[in-house]
Amino acid sequence: xxxxxxxxxxxxxxxxxxxxxxxxxxxxxxxxxxxxxxxxxxxxxxxxxxxxxxxxxxxxxxxxxxxxxxxxxxxxxxxxxxxxxxxxxxxxxxxxxxxxxxxxxxxxxxxxxxxxxxxxxxxxxxxxxxxxxxxxxxxxxxxxxxxxxxxxxxxxxxxxxxxxxxxxxxxxxxxxxxxxxxxxxxxxxxxxxxxxxxxxxxxxxxxxxxxxxxxxxxxxxxxxxxxxxxxxxxxxxxxxxxxxxxxxxxxxxxxxxxxxxxxxxxxxxxxxxxxxxxxxxxxxxxxxxxxxxxxxxxxxxxxxxx
Amino acid sequence: xxxxxxxxxxxxxxxxxxxxxxxxxxxxxxxxxxxxxxxxxxxxxxxxxxxxxxxxxxxxxxxxxxxxxxxxxxxxxxxxxxxxxxxxxxxxxxxxxxxxxxxxxxxxxxxxxxxxxxxxxxxxxxxxxxxxxxxxxxxxxxxxxxxxxxxxxxxxxxxxxxxxxxxxxxxxxxxxxxxxxxxxxxxxxxxxxxxxxxxxxxxxxxxxxxxxxxxxxxxxxxxxxxxxxxxxxxxxxxxxxxxxxxxxxxxxxxxxxxxxxxxxxxxxxxxxxxxxxx
Numbered sequence: 001x002x003x004x005x006x007x008x009x010x011x012x013x014x015x016x017x018x019x020x021x022x023x024x025x026x027x028x029x030x031x032x033x034x035x036x037x038x039x040x041x042x043x044x045x046x047x048x049x050x051x052x053x054x055x056x057x058x059x060x061x062x063x064x065x066x067x068x069x070x071x072x073x074x075x076x077x078x079x080x081x082x083x084x085x086x087x088x089x090x091x092x093x094x095x096x097x098x099x100x101x102x103x104x105x106x107x108x109x110x111x112x113x114x115x116x117x118x119x120x121x122x123x124x125x126x127x128x129x130x131x132x133x134x135x136x137x138x139x140x141x142x143x144x145x146x147x148x149x150x151x152x153x154x155x156x157x158x159x160x161x162x163x164x165x166x167x168x169x170x171x172x173x174x175x176x177x178x179x180x181x182x183x184x185x186x187x188x189x190x191x192x193x194x195x196x197x198x199x200x201x202x203x204x205x206x207x208x209x210x211x212x213x214x215x216x217x218x219x220x221x222x223x224x225x226x227x228x229x230x231x232x233x234x235x236x237x238x239x240x241x242x243x244x245x246x247x248x249x250x251x252x253x254x255x256x257x258x259x260x261x262x263x264x265x266x267x268x269x270x271x272x273x274x275x276x277x278x279x280x281x282x283x284x285x286x287x288x289x290x291x292x293x294x295x296x297x298x299x300x301x302x303x304x305x306x
Numbered sequence: 307x308x309x310x311x312x313x314x315x316x317x318x319x320x321x322x323x324x325x326x327x328x329x330x331x332x333x334x335x336x337x338x339x340x341x342x343x344x345x346x347x348x349x350x351x352x353x354x355x356x357x358x359x360x361x362x363x364x365x366x367x368x369x370x371x372x373x374x375x376x377x378x379x380x381x382x383x384x385x386x387x388x389x390x391x392x393x394x395x396x397x398x399x400x401x402x403x404x405x406x407x408x409x410x411x412x413x414x415x416x417x418x419x420x421x422x423x424x425x426x427x428x429x430x431x432x433x434x435x436x437x438x439x440x441x442x443x444x445x446x447x448x449x450x451x452x453x454x455x456x457x458x459x460x461x462x463x464x465x466x467x468x469x470x471x472x473x474x475x476x477x478x479x480x481x482x483x484x485x486x487x488x489x490x491x492x493x494x495x496x497x498x499x500x501x502x503x504x505x506x507x508x509x510x511x512x513x514x515x516x517x518x519x520x521x522x523x524x525x526x527x528x529x530x531x532x533x534x535x536x537x538x539x540x541x542x543x544x545x546x547x548x549x550x551x552x553x554x555x556x557x558x559x560x561x562x563x564x565x566x567x568x569x570x571x572x573x574x575x576x577x578x579x580x581x582x583x584x
Contacts, residue, residue, distance in 0.1 A: 060487055078490040090484040094506045094582035103502070107492040140583035158492075 004033030005194065006057075006162060010066035010275060013052050026052055027221035030066070031277045032213060034162070039188060039195045041205040042223075043253065044215030045261060050198045054166050057196060058084045071161060080108050083160035087167040089151045091139040097150045098135040101125055101157050108158040124157040125150070127187055145176035149183070156187060165197035169204065178237055181207055189234060202253045206231070207240055212249075213278065214256050217265035223278045224264055227252060230284035245284030252283040329364045336363035362553045370553045371560070385545060387537070389558065393565055395537040399455070399530075400523045400569075403462025407519065411467045412512065415474025416500065419508070425475065432471065440465035440526045444533055454534040461530045466519035473515025477508030509580035517573040524566045539565075 011030040017023040027049035034040050044050050055061035057068060059078035068075040075082075083104075091100045101121035109117065125135045128149035139147050148168055155163055168184075169177040181204060188195060188208075199205050205212045212227040231243050240246055311319070337360070378390025418425040440461045447457035481504050489499040531540025539562055546554035 058487075058491060060490060078487075078493065080491075080493050082491070084487070084491045086484060086487070088484060090488050092485060092488065092503065092506070093584050094509075094580075104492055107494060138582065 005036040005038075005071060006034040006196075007069045008032050008034075008053075008057075008066070009069075011053065011056065011063050011068070012065045013049055013056070013061075014064040025220050026218050027215070027223075029275065030223045031275060032223055032226060033277070034194060034196060036194055037192045038211065039197070039209045040211050040213060041197045041199050041209040042213040042215065043199060043202065043205055043257065044221065045217050045257070048215040048218040048221035048261075050215060051166060054084075054164055054196070054198055057162070058082055058164050080158055081161045082164060083155035083158050083162075084164045085148075085151050085155045085166065085168045087170050089139070089144075089147045091147055091150055091154075093139050096136050096138055097130055097142065097146075098122065098125065100139070100150055101154045104154045104158045121153075121157055124153040127156070127190075128153045128183060143176075144172050145180060148172060148180060152180075152184065152187070156191065156193065159191075159193075161194060163193050163195045165195060167198050167200065170200065177201075177204070182236055184208065185235065202250055202257070205229075205253070206246060206249055207235060207237060212253065214253070214261070216261050221265070224261075225256065226278045226280045228280060228282045228284070230282055248283045252281065333363045333365060336360060362556065366553050367556050367560075370557045374554075374557060384536070387542075389539075389542070389561060392537060392539045392542040392558075393561060396527050396531060396539040397565070399458050399538065400462055400520075400527050403459040404466045404520060404523050406459070407463045407467040408470055408516065411470035411515075411519075412474050415471045415512070415515075416478050416504075418471075419475040419478025420504075425479070432468070436468045436472075438464075441529055441533065444530065454536065458527070458530045458534045458538075462523045462527060465526045466523040469518040469522065470512070470515045473518070474508065474512045477511025477515075478504055480511075481507040506580070506582075510577065510582070513573065513577040513580055517570065517577060520569050520573055521566070524562075524569055528562060 009031055012028040013026045014028075015024040015026065026047075030053065042050050042053065052061055056063050057075065059075055059082065070081070091097075092103065095103060098118070098121060101124060102117050105112070105117045105121050109120075112120070122135065125131065130146065130149055130153065134142070134146065139150065142150070148171075152168065155165075169180060172180065185208060187193075195208075197205075197208065206229055209229055212229060213223050214225040214227060215221050216224050227249065229245075229249060231240060231245050231249075374389045378388045380386075380388040381391060414428075418428050443461055443464050444457060447460045448454065451457050451460060485503050485507055486499070489503045494502065527538065528540035528543065531538035532544045535541050535544075539558060543555055543558045543562075546552075546558065
């Protein structure tokens with residue numbers, strides 16, 4: 001098997017012990033890969049270290065052990081090759097929407113003229129639907145959905161090799177979230193961007209991603225499973241719910257989060273399993289396609305593919 | 307009828323009524339003094355012939371104000387200069403000392419705001435130096451600098467440095483982590499992070515410190531000039547007191563207030579221009 005574009009090996013985060021106590025291990029031995037152009041979501045309960053994994057990928061945090069190799073090079077420190085969309089948008093409030101985007105584009109292409117920078121930025125703002133003067137408003141004059149659109153435009157405009165989304169729709173109302181999810185799919189399929197995203201929302205993960213990583217509860221959280229979303233693209237919210245695979249995958253995810261994430265929690269990896277990638281699960285495949293026979297509608301009895 | 311007026315107009319109206327009432331009571335409480343012609347030279351010297359010197363009525367102060375403000379820049383020698391010249395001297399000292407202070411306070415504030423090490427190292431000095439009355443520095447300043455004008459500027463410098471320093475450090479230290487992360491993920495260098503992210507983010511807090519400082523500087527200059535003498539609005543007040551010209555004293559007190567208000571308004575304007583809403 002060829003090495004994936006991004007390879008995460010043996011990633012562990014421990015915080016030093018408070019006086020007299022044991023060090024706190026948030027997660028340990030995370031091993032997984034992300035292919036170029038792939039959209040990967042990670043789901044887990046609060047405290048399992050999803051955000052820490054993302055911050056390490058962004059270069060804003062460092063792992064206790066283990067490392068990440070992207071395109072043959074080890075990740076050390078933040079870089080414009082990895083764009084980040086934060087949950088709270090992290091727009092600079094004293095700059096207009098357009099200036100927030102040009103801020104990123106100027107950093108990416110310092111050699112460009114002002115016109116080039118503005119033109120490029122406006123192209124991406126248009127992609128997320130900010131036009132007709134809205135791009136000259138300050139973030140405080142925009143709705144939450146609009147702000148997150150600007151943040152997404154800023155991240156896409158620098159054309160990073162890896163786009164990191166940290167619960168980008170967490171603070172938005174359900175209707176706005178739906179619209180922006182559809183927009184995100186549209187932009188993503190047009191750009192073939194590699195995306196790694198944190199979410200709490202099972203439906204969102206199925207709609208958007210190629211693969212979903214499931215984490216057990218912390219401390220000693222692990223990336224336990226890699227669920228392949230076997231639903232054809234292009235997808236959209238209205239049609240995906242009619243796919244038979246949709247509910248199989250959904251049930252599998254919900255069952256994991258509701259029950260197994262707890263059961264598997266705290267189990268320290270044995271020597272024999274150390275360094276192993278999470279097992280790949282394809283609950284969406286129909287029985288005929290499945291390599292092993294599993295009763296349909298019982299997604300908790302997972303199939304092991306590949 | 308008044309109900310239809312907007313809040314601002316009502317407030318203005320009420321202000322005018324209060325002013326008129328205050329001035330009216332003051333005017334009536336002050337018996338009209340005899341005109342100067344009827345007094346002997348001795349009577350004039352001893353306070354206008356009255357049993358005791360009286361505070362002049364507002365009408366006299368108004369006359370004085372019209373007179374002084376109609377020729378603000380005349381210069382008839384050391385003890386007789388127009389109010390405009392005196393205020394200009396004071397403003398020159400305040401602004402010189404103030405901007406010298408800003409030149410030091412803002413970079414140093416940046417440094418201690420960004421580095422916990424420098425913050426901890428410099429904090430004891432700041433805590434000891436800050437509560438010292440600026441005028442307490444005056445003898446030392448006069449001895450070391452050997453120039454009364456420069457000493458006045460130094461006193462302004464030392465009193466306006468602290469609010470700017472502390473507010474800059476506070477503003478810089480409390481820039482949201484998210485914005486710093488934005489700078490980091492965009493690979494901004496230290497200098498560009500400072501100017502493009504930290505400075506605009508901390509600007510409202512820095513400007514608050516600058517506004518407090520200019521207010522303090524204007525308070526202190528009057529006292530400093532009373533000590534140093536020669537020129538300036540503080541000297542003018544003291545000189546008119548020595549001349550027993552209470553009309554001029556009250557007039558200059560008003561002018562100190564008006565100029566202070568204008569300085570504050572100017573900084574409030576700058577402050578609004580760097581303010582942002584999250």
